[in-house]
Amino acid sequence: MDLELRHLRTVRAIADEGSLTRAAAALGLAQPALSSQLRRIEKALGGPLFDRDHTGARPTLLGELVLERARVVLPAMRELQEDAVRFANSWNRVRRFRLGATHGPLLGALVDRLAAAEPTAPVSTHTSWSVDEISSLLAAGRLDHALIGVCGESSPPREADLVWQVIGVDPVFVMLPEGHSLAGEDEIPLARLSHEAWTDVPGDGCFADCFAAACARAGFTPLSVFETDTASCVHLVQVGRAVGLCRATFPPTPGLVTRPLAGAPLSWRHLLGHHPGSPAAGAAAAVLGHARAAYREAAERSESYRAWLAAHPRFGAPP
Numbered sequence: 001m002d003l004e005l006r007h008l009r010t011v012r013a014i015a016d017e018g019s020l021t022r023a024a025a026a027l028g029l030a031q032p033a034l035s036s037q038l039r040r041i042e043k044a045l046g047g048p049l050f051d052r053d054h055t056g057a058r059p060t061l062l063g064e065l066v067l068e069r070a071r072v073v074l075p076a077m078r079e080l081q082e083d084a085v086r087f088a089n090s091w092n093r094v095r096r097f098r099l100g101a102t103h104g105p106l107l108g109a110l111v112d113r114l115a116a117a118e119p120t121a122p123v124s125t126h127t128s129w130s131v132d133e134i135s136s137l138l139a140a141g142r143l144d145h146a147l148i149g150v151c152g153e154s155s156p157p158r159e160a161d162l163v164w165q166v167i168g169v170d171p172v173f174v175m176l177p178e179g180h181s182l183a184g185e186d187e188i189p190l191a192r193l194s195h196e197a198w199t200d201v202p203g204d205g206c207f208a209d210c211f212a213a214a215c216a217r218a219g220f221t222p223l224s225v226f227e228t229d230t231a232s233c234v235h236l237v238q239v240g241r242a243v244g245l246c247r248a249t250f251p252p253t254p255g256l257v258t259r260p261l262a263g264a265p266l267s268w269r270h271l272l273g274h275h276p277g278s279p280a281a282g283a284a285a286a287v288l289g290h291a292r293a294a295y296r297e298a299a300e301r302s303e304s305y306r307a308w309l310a311a312h313p314r315f316g317a318p319p
Contacts, residue, residue, distance in 0.1 A: 001041075001043070001044045002044075003044055003045070005073070005074065005077055007037075007041045007044075008069075008073060008074055009027075009070075009074065010027065010034070010037055010038065010041065011038075011041065011063070011067060011070060012067065012070050012071070012074065013027050014034075014038065014050060014057055015050075015057075015059055015063070015067050018056045018057060018058075019056040019057050020034055020035060020038070020052070020057055023057075038050070045066060046062070047060070048063075049062055049063035049066055050063055082141070083277075085140045085142070095118070095120075095121045096121055096123070096124070096144070097114050097121055097122070097123045097124070097144060097145065097283075097287070098124050098126070098142070098144045099114075099124070099125050099126070099143065099144070099145050099146070100127070100128070100134040100137055100138060100143040100145070101125065101127050101134065101147035101148070102127070102128060102129060102130070102131055102134060102147070102148050102203060103129060103229075103230065104147065104149055104247070104270070105247060105249050105250070105251075105298055106147055106270060106291060106294050106295060106298070107125060107127065107147055109294035109297065109298065110287075110290055110294050111123055111125060112294075113290040113293065113294055114287070114290055117286075117290065126143060129201075129202055129203055130203075131148045131149075131150070131156070131157060131203070132157060134146045134148055135148070135156070135157035135162060135273070138162060138273055138274070138275060139162060139275060141275070141278060144274065144278065144280035144283075145272060145273065145274050145280060145283075145287050146272070146273040146274070147167075147270070147271070147272055147291065148164075148271050148273065149268050149269060149271065150268070150269050150271060151206050151210050151266070151267075151268060152206075152210055152266070152267050152268075152269075153269075154206050156271055156273065161275070161276065162273050162274070162275055163273060163274055163276050163284070164273045165271065165272050165273075165284075166271060166318060167270040167271060167272055167291045167295050168269075168270050168295040168299070168315075168316055168317040168318075169267060169268070169269050169270075169314070169315050169316065170247050170248040170249060170267065170269075170270070170305075170315060171260060171261070171264040171266070171267050171268075171308070171312070171315055172245055172246070172247070172248070172261065172265075172266035172267060172268055173245075173246050173247070173248045173258045173260055173305070174188060174193065174243055174245060174246070174259055174260075174261055175233070175237045175243060175245075175246045175250065175256050175257070175258050176237065176243055176256060176257050176258075177238055177239075177240050177255065177256055177257075178255055178256060178257055179240075180240075180243070180257075182259070183257045183259070185259060186259075186260075187259060187260040187261065187262045187308075188259050188260070188261060188262060189261070189262040189263075190214060190215065190218040190261050190262070190265055191219055191220065193243055194215075194218065194219070195223070196222075196223065196242065196243045197222075197223050197241065197243070198211075198223075198224065198226070198242055198243060198244065198245065199225070199226040199227075199228065199232075199233045199237065199241075199242040199243070199244045199245075200225065200226075200227060200233065200244060200246075201228070201233060202228075207268075208225070210266060211225075211245065214265040214266055217265070218265070224242075226241075226242055234253055234256065237255075237256050238254075238255040238256055244256075245266070246258055248260070248299070248302065248308070248315075249295070249298040249299050249305060250302070251298075251301065251302070252301075252303075257304075258302075258304055258305075260308050270291075270295060272284075272287065272288050272291050274287075292317045292318070295317050296316075296317050299316060299317070
């Protein structure tokens with residue numbers, strides 16, 4: 001049997017998990033199948049790779065040698081594959097903009113601005129709720145630029161040396177039905193909403209934990225949180241079923257109002273990413289300029305946010 005990369009991944013999984021049972025679960029295999037595969041690998045390499053007993057599996061000296069090489073070979077092969085895919089998906093001789101984004105307010109405006117500025121350049125889009133998915137596509141060269149959001153000061157994905165630049169920083173506002181008793185307030189302490197059900201859109205990262213922590217600091221636990229798409233969030237607020245968490249640039253919508261939370265206990269950073277080794281890197285500064293212009297236009301359209309920003313200069317787009 002010739003040794004393959006999947007065999008090295010199997011050996012590494014067993015070493016990482018410390019037992020065949022846990023490694024089989026991690027690899028999605030039945031334990032008998034994994035045991036048979038390990039025997040074939042050991043036969044190909046000339047000896048046992050693990051000492052096994054009721055306490056688990058520990059690498060032998062031969063196993064340590066194989067693991068040492070596997071920890072070099074596997075990342076190198078992944079890097080080779082990513083570089084090859086990135087090269088194959090590069091612009092070549094055709095200027096184009098392949099944009100990825102999590103669901104948010106800026107993608108449509110950025111497409112519009114790029115199409116106006118570069119009318120002969122094809123523009124395509126890919127959206128996902130998952131920041132990790134968008135980042136992986138960017139790292140693999142299947143996207144040129146990515147619009148994502150991250151909670152507060154949390155870090156964006158660090159995969160493959162991606163470069164992330166800030167488009168703007170928003171406080172998180174609350175959506176209320178027009179007839180809500182607090183709809184006329186300039187800003188609302190989070191504690192005054194302790195009796196409400198909540199709704200927001202799903203996503204990766206720590207936002208749910210940060211929201212729970214902010215509520216705990218305000219002295220309560222949310223009654224319930226409905227994670228759903230934007231249209232359903234709006235409907236739940238309009239009919240009074242919940243109050244919603246939203247970006248400060250959320251556009252005016254019939255039947256609801258948006259208001260700041262006192263003290264801005266939650267914030268959101270809009271980021272634009274690219275890979276510095278991609279041919280698209282040369283256009284990154286121009287795309288960032290368009291993204292920030294789109295963000296400023298969205299902020300300007302929101303009367304409540306425009307007034308709030310004037311008193312809170314640490315938010316908004318960088319100068």
